[in-house]
Amino acid sequence: xxxxxxxxxxxxLVYPSTYQxxxxxxxxxxxxxxxxxxxxxxxxxxxxxxxxxxxxxxxxLKDFDLLLASANYELDIVYLVKLLSEAGIxxxxxxxxxxxxxxxxxxxxMSNPEPFLEVADGVFVGDGEILLQRVVRSVSLLPDKPxxxxxxxxxxxxxxxxxxxxxxxxxxxxxIHPTMEIRSRTSEPVYGEGYYLELSRGCRWxxxxxxxxxxxxxxxxRGLTTVKKLIEEGLKYVxxxxxxxxxxxxxxxxxxxxxxxxxxxxxxxxxxxSIRWDTLRVEDLDLIANSTQRTLTLAPETASPAISCxxxxxxxxxxxxxxxxxxxxxxxxxxxxxxxxxxxxxxxDLLAGLNMVKVLSSHASKLGRRISVSLNxxxxxxxxxxxxxxxxxEREYLRKAKLFxxxxxxxxxxxxxxxxxxxxxxxxxxxxxxxxxxxxxxISGVSKHKLIEFAGKLGVDLKFPxxxxxxxxxxxxKVVFPLDHxxxxxxxx
Ligand code: SF4
Numbered sequence: 001x002x003x004x005x006x007x008x009x010x011x012x013l014v015y016p017s018t019y020q021x022x023x024x025x026x027x028x029x030x031x032x033x034x035x036x037x038x039x040x041x042x043x044x045x046x047x048x049x050x051x052x053x054x055x056x057x058x059x060x061l062k063d064f065d066l067l068l069a070s071a072n073y074e075l076d077i078v079y080l081v082k083l084l085s086e087a088g089i090x091x092x093x094x095x096x097x098x099x100x101x102x103x104x105x106x107x108x109x110m111s112n113p114e115p116f117l118e119v120a121d122g123v124f125v126g127d128g129e130i131l132l133q134r135v136v137r138s139v140s141l142l143p144d145k146p147x148x149x150x151x152x153x154x155x156x157x158x159x160x161x162x163x164x165x166x167x168x169x170x171x172x173x174x175x176i177h178p179t180m181e182i183r184s185r186t187s188e189p190v191y192g193e194g195y196y197l198e199l200s201r202g203c204r205w206x207x208x209x210x211x212x213x214x215x216x217x218x219x220x221x222r223g224l225t226t227v228k229k230l231i232e233e234g235l236k237y238v239x240x241x242x243x244x245x246x247x248x249x250x251x252x253x254x255x256x257x258x259x260x261x262x263x264x265x266x267x268x269x270x271x272x273x274s275i276r277w278d279t280l281r282v283e284d285l286d287l288i289a290n291s292t293q294r295t296l297t298l299a300p301e302t303a304s305p306a307i308s309c310x311x312x313x314x315x316x317x318x319x320x321x322x323x324x325x326x327x328x329x330x331x332x333x334x335x336x337x338x339x340x341x342x343x344x345x346x347x348x349d350l351l352a353g354l355n356m357v358k359v360l361s362s363h364a365s366k367l368g369r370r371i372s373v374s375l376n377x378x379x380x381x382x383x384x385x386x387x388x389x390x391x392x393x394e395r396e397y398l399r400k401a402k403l404f405x406x407x408x409x410x411x412x413x414x415x416x417x418x419x420x421x422x423x424x425x426x427x428x429x430x431x432x433x434x435x436x437x438x439x440x441x442x443i444s445g446v447s448k449h450k451l452i453e454f455a456g457k458l459g460v461d462l463k464f465p466x467x468x469x470x471x472x473x474x475x476x477x478k479v480v481f482p483l484d485h486x487x488x489x490x491x492x493x
Contacts, residue, residue, distance in 0.1 A: 009142040011041045011135070012054065012064040012100075016071065016079035019049040024189040026198055026246060027070060027106075027128050029178040034129075039136045041066075045182075048079060051086040061087035065143035067102045068135070069120070071109035074427035075420075077116055077435070080104075081442025084119075091439050093121055098146040103157070105131055108428065110166070111215045112382045112476035113158045115427055118435025121146070125479045126156040126167035127201075129176045158479055165480045168218070172201060173226045179233040191273055194242030195234035199227060199256075203248040205276060206483075207301075208312040209339070211381035211428075212248055217482050221247075224255040228262070235268065242269040242292075251279035257287060264290040273297065278319065282326045289330050296327050299337035303356040304349035307342050311386070317356065324360050333370040334360070340400045341378040341392030350400055354407050361412065373408065375401055375415035379425045380465065382476035385487050391425050391465040394418045419448055425465035431475040433458050 013031050015022035022028050022045065035043045044054030046061050053060055061067070061084075069080055081091040090096040104113075104120040105128050113123035124131045131153070138152040150157060156167035169175045181196060189196065200221035203213040222230075231243055243263060250256050250272050263270050270291045277298040288296070300315050302308050308315035324334060338353050357373055364371045377397050380389045392400075401415040423446070426434050440454040455462050471488060 009039075009041045009066065009139050010059070010064040011035055011039075011043050011139070012061055012067045013043065013045045014061070014067050014069040014080065014083065015045070015047045016069065016076045016083050017048055019047045019055070019184065020187045020190060022047045023182050023184065023187065024191065024196075025070065025072070026178070026196055029181040029196070030176055031068065031128065031132055032182060033178050033180060034132045034176055035136065038132075039139050041139050046083065046087070048083055051083040052088075062089050062100070064100050065146075066135070066139075066149075067100050068131075069102060069104045070106040071104050071116060072106040074108045074424040075446075076106065076108060077119060077427060077438045078423075078442045078446060080119060081439050085443050091119055091442060093117065093119055101142070101146040101149065103131070103150075103153075107211060107215055110158075110479065111211060111481075112428055112430070113479060114160075114432055114475040115430050115435035115438060117158075117160050118432055118439060121159070122150050122153065123158045124153070124156055125158050125164050127169045127175075129169055130156060130167050132176070160478075163478055163480060166215075166482065168482075169201075169220070172198070172220045172222045177222075177230055179230060180237045181234070183238065189244075191244045191271055192242070193238060193240040194244050194269070194271070195231060195238050196244045197227065197230060197234065197246065198222070199245050199247040199250055199253055203276075204252060205249065206312060208310075208385040209301075209342075209378055209381065211384060214381075214383045214483055214487070215481060216248075219252075221253050224259060227255075227259060231263075231268070240269070241267060242271070244271045244273065246273070248274060249276035249279055251275060251284065257284065260287045260290070274299075277323060278314075278316070280323060282323060285323075285327055285330050285332070289332075294331065295333045295335055297335045297337070298324070301337065301339045302342055302345070302349060303338075303353040304345075307345055307349050310344065311342055317352075321356070321360070325363050328360070328364050328367050328369045328371075331369070334364070334372070336371065336373050338373060338375050338404075339378050340375060340397060343386070343389060350403065354404060357408060357412070361408070371412065373404065373413045375404055375413055377416065377418060377421045379421050379428065381428050382474065383481045383484060383487065387429075387474065387487070388469045388471060390468050391422070392418075393466055394422070397421075422462075422465065423451070426460075426462070429465055429469070429475075433460050 044057045084091045102120045103122045104116050105124040109116040109123050110125040116123050134153045141149040158164040202216035202219040204219040206213045271293045361371050377392045380386050397418045404413045437454050
């Protein structure tokens with residue numbers, strides 16, 4: 001643990017979720033160790049579990065000069081407001097007058113910064129490592145010159161005044177990656193103990209609904225030599241010889257099979273929390289079976305070949321069944337992600353998904369394995385080809401979700417509440433008024449009743465995500481991502 005005494009600029013890393021979620025996020029580790037090692041700042045960490053006092057110094061959040069907050073999910077803006085209020089800090093940027101200064105980064109904030117600017121003084125549109133380097137360079141301007149500090153961050157910082165282009169690290173091999181990672185005696189990261197490694201960033205498949213694919217573009221990966229060095233060093237600081245591999249689609253990495261084979265032969269356990277199913281060969285299942293991982297999470301999204309191809313994620317029922325049955329035979333449970341509310345979706349498309357799950361479930365029960373299904377509505381996201389697509393109405397979503405539940409049983413299917421998805425869509429697609437709405441909700445608590453009440457006061461039309469929207473009404477167009485110029489040219493159906 002690195003602590004500094006007073007008299008230095010103070011930087012708070014703020015993660016608006018649980019402490020456990022914060023240490024599951026690699027940026028928490030990267031930011032903490034980088035800032036401590038490369039700046040004179042006093043650095044501490046705050047989460048919803050400790051909003052008032054820092055996890056390390058016990059100092060109050062309101063005594064910090066700069067808050068670097070992460071918002072990877074849309075609702076993080078609401079939770080951030082809650083956290084700030086509990087810490088005695090004015091959540092509204094206007095009312096706070098840069099005391100303290102708040103800069104937000106992360107996927108949700110950078111893909112549509114407008115709502116977030118109601119809370120933040122600046123949103124960083126780009127990879128966090130670049131922000132960290134700029135913060136180190138300019139931190140001596142704090143606490144006295146917050147405006148100069150923001151200006152000095154340079155390209156990538158969005159303050160609402162001018163168009164901002166995303167900045168990104170071109171080569172992950174030469175970029176920062178922590179070897180030492182924060183651990184706690186009371187809380188393990190979500191995917192269990194081990195060294196957390198980012199193998200790649202972005203995803204080359206660019207499915208038409210996928211925020212990660214489009215916003216994290218271009219696809220980059222760490223080479224095998226870099227990865228092996230990181231693992232060798234990183235495993236020295238964790239109690240288990242286990243590596244959790246972060247990658248949206250790890251089997252796209254040219255050396256993933258070599259890497260997994262060499263981890264196994266070195267007696268190192270591993271986990272792959274997400275896998276694009278059609279990159280996986282049946283023989284890869286044997287490689288994964290060498291680890292202690294016993295659940296594979298696969299996201300076909302839909303079992304309709306036509307609809308799947310129209311969203312850029314073509315589904316081949318024969319290949320999928322072969323892979324799924326092979327996985328069950330090797331002792332894996334399966335967690336499947338399916339979506340409803342896709343363009344041109346009909347009930348027969350849902351029935352195709354239902355029948356597929358029924359057939360697989362019957363195989364699973366004969367083999368003593370389990371299949372679970374997570375059902376989600378399509379939430380249109382900025383900077384994706386489906387950004388203007390109407391979100392499914394509540395009644396229709398519930399009808400479809402209940403059909404799954406009736407046919408497969410509650411123990412098999414879980415589904416995201418439509419209300420939660422609607423909030424995501426409002427923030428993902430919204431403007432400054434939605435930011436004000438988020439502030440109200442963060443202070444008063446999230447409920448349908450409060451949402452309707454505050455939307456009425458602010459004149460927000462809560463139905464806008466369910467309508468087809470015009471490309472002239474995209475608040476996120478003030479930030480430019482590398483693929484924005486081709487998105488409107490991609491036919492969706
Ligand atoms: S494969 Fe997965 S992560 Fe990659 S673009 Fe498609 S949905 Fe996104």
